[in-house]
Amino acid sequence: MHDFFAEVFSPVGDGERRHELIRLFREGGTDAASYVRSIFVPDDELFLVVFRARSAEDVAHLALAGGLEFDRIVPAAVES
Numbered sequence: 001m002h003d004f005f006a007e008v009f010s011p012v013g014d015g016e017r018r019h020e021l022i023r024l025f026r027e028g029g030t031d032a033a034s035y036v037r038s039i040f041v042p043d044d045e046l047f048l049v050v051f052r053a054r055s056a057e058d059v060a061h062l063a064l065a066g067g068l069e070f071d072r073i074v075p076a077a078v079e080s
Contacts, residue, residue: 001052004059005076008068010047018047024066033058050078
C-alpha cells in the first residue's frame with residue numbers, strides 16, 4: 001500500500017458536500033483504497049485528501065463511488 005494525495009476545487013460554501021464526501025470515503029474504504037485525512041484550504045478553494053491505496057486508479061474508483069472526480073491524484077510521502 002502507498003499514500004496518495006488527491007486534490008479538487010471546492011468552493012468555500014460547499015462545506016456540507018466536503019463533510020459528506022469524507023463520510024463516504026470513510027465508509028466506502030476497501031482493501032484497495034482507504035481514507036487517511038483531508039485538508040480544506042479556503043483561500044485557494046482547494047480540497048486535499050490523503051488516501052492509502054494500491055494505486056491512483058483505486059483512489060479514483062473510491063472517489064467516483066462518492067460522485068467525485070479528483071483534478072489530480074499523485075503519490076505522496078506522508079510524514080508524521
